[in-house]
Amino acid sequence: MIGIFGGTFDPVHYGHLRSALEVKDSFGLDEVRLIPCANPPHRELPAVTAAMRLQMLELAIKNQPGLTIDTRELDRHTLSELTPSYMVDTLKSLRQDFKDESLLLFIGSDAFEHLTGWHQWQQLFDYAHLVVLTRPGFEIQGLDDFFRARLAKNIKALAQQPAGKLFFSAVTQLDISATAIRSMIAKKQNPGFLLPDAVIEYIKQHRLYETH
Ligand code: ATP
Numbered sequence: 001m002i003g004i005f006g007g008t009f010d011p012v013h014y015g016h017l018r019s020a021l022e023v024k025d026s027f028g029l030d031e032v033r034l035i036p037c038a039n040p041p042h043r044e045l046p047a048v049t050a051a052m053r054l055q056m057l058e059l060a061i062k063n064q065p066g067l068t069i070d071t072r073e074l075d076r077h078t079l080s081e082l083t084p085s086y087m088v089d090t091l092k093s094l095r096q097d098f099k100d101e102s103l104l105l106f107i108g109s110d111a112f113e114h115l116t117g118w119h120q121w122q123q124l125f126d127y128a129h130l131v132v133l134t135r136p137g138f139e140i141q142g143l144d145d146f147f148r149a150r151l152a153k154n155i156k157a158l159a160q161q162p163a164g165k166l167f168f169s170a171v172t173q174l175d176i177s178a179t180a181i182r183s184m185i186a187k188k189q190n191p192g193f194l195l196p197d198a199v200i201e202y203i204k205q206h207r208l209y210e211t212h
Contacts, residue, residue: 001027001028001029001030001101001102001103001104001158001159002029002030002031002032002033002094002098002101002102002103002104003020003023003024003027003029003031003032003033003104003106004032004033004035004070004090004091004094004103004104004105004106004128005019005020005032005033005034005035005106006034006035006036006037006073006087006090006105006107007034007035007036007037008036008037008040008046008053008178009034009036009053009056009057009178010046010047010048010053010178010182011048011053011056011178011181011182011195011199011203011208011209012034012053012056012057012060012178012195012196012199013176013177013178013181013194013195013199014174014176014193014194014195014196015174015175015176015177016034017060017061017064017067017196018171018172018174019106019108019133019171019172020032020034020067020106021064021066021067022171022172023104023106023131023133023169023171024066024067026155026169027104027131027155027158027169028155029066029104030066031066031067031068032066032067032068032106033068033069033070033094034057034061034067034068034069034070035069035070035071035072035073035090036050036053036054036057036069036071036073036074037073037085038050038073038074038076038077038083038085039077039083039084039085040084040085041084041085041086041118041119047182047208047209048206048208048209050074050077052202052206052208054069054071054074055202056199056202056203057069059196059198059199059202060195060196060198060199062198070094072090072093072094073085073090076089076093084119086118086119086120087105087118087119087124088118088119088120088121088123088124088127091103091105091124091127091128092127094127094128095127095128095163100162101162102129102158102159102161102162102163103127103128103129103162103163104128104129104131104158105124105128105129105130105131106131106132106133107130107131107132107133108132108133109132109133109134109135109138112130112132115130122146125150125163125164125165125166126163126164127163128163129152129158129163129164129165129166129167130165130166130167131158131166131167131168131169132166132167132168132169133169133170133171134168134169134170134171135170135173136170136172136173137170138168138170140168147166150164150165150166151165151166151167152165152166152167155167176194176195180194181194181195181209182209185203185208185209185210186209186210186211
């Protein structure tokens with residue numbers, strides 16, 4: 001099984017990294033691919049360039065076996081930077097590389113709340129399982145029929161078919177967001193211990209996020 005963790009990573013922080021590491025171990029994954037998006041469809045353009053977000057990600061996962069970076073969304077958009085990075089296209093392309101393997105797309109519960117606004121969101125399940133990262137003790141409520149029909153009882157069910165299931169998985173909650181980090185830096189506050197030191201160094205060196 002292969003894990004997929006998409007994001008803007010503007011910048012990458014311990015909320016992303018801890019979640020990726022935890023699911024790698026709890027789902028027994030061969031790898032978790034962190035996929036930085038070129039142009040997120042549902043938000044403003046990232047504050048820094050794609051190349052810089054990628055470099056920060058590289059610094060963050062150095063020496064972390066099993067966490068890898070997949071640049072297909074960035075590569076897809078080098079010619080037309082403003083085309084949105086749709087996850088359904090990314091999964092389609094991953095499916096071509098991994099024909100029979102279970103693909104697990106991890107998203108935070110905040111992202112899941114907006115899932116039905118994603119481009120061709122139903123088709124995500126044609127290519128991957130969807131795993132929503134929740135708070136411990138989180139209760140699944142008000143799922144509509146489309147989702148309820150796809151609920152997997154356990155992790156084993158995700159290994160039995162390559163795509164199509166929905167699963168909720170509790171991870172350690174770290175209330176860290178890239179928005180809050182950018183805002184701290186703009187206010188000259190110290191973001192220490194919210195993201196790796198190497199990334200903080202990079203941000204300082206390149207004077208990123210100093211203005212809103
Ligand atoms: P921003 O504040 O700029 O919106 P973000 O911190 O939410 O950024 P993204 O790169 O947009 O980070 O998030 C990528 C994925 O990581 C999403 O699925 C999101 O739900 C998840 N995620 C973000 N922060 C956390 C966190 N603290 N714990 C667990 N998952 C997270």
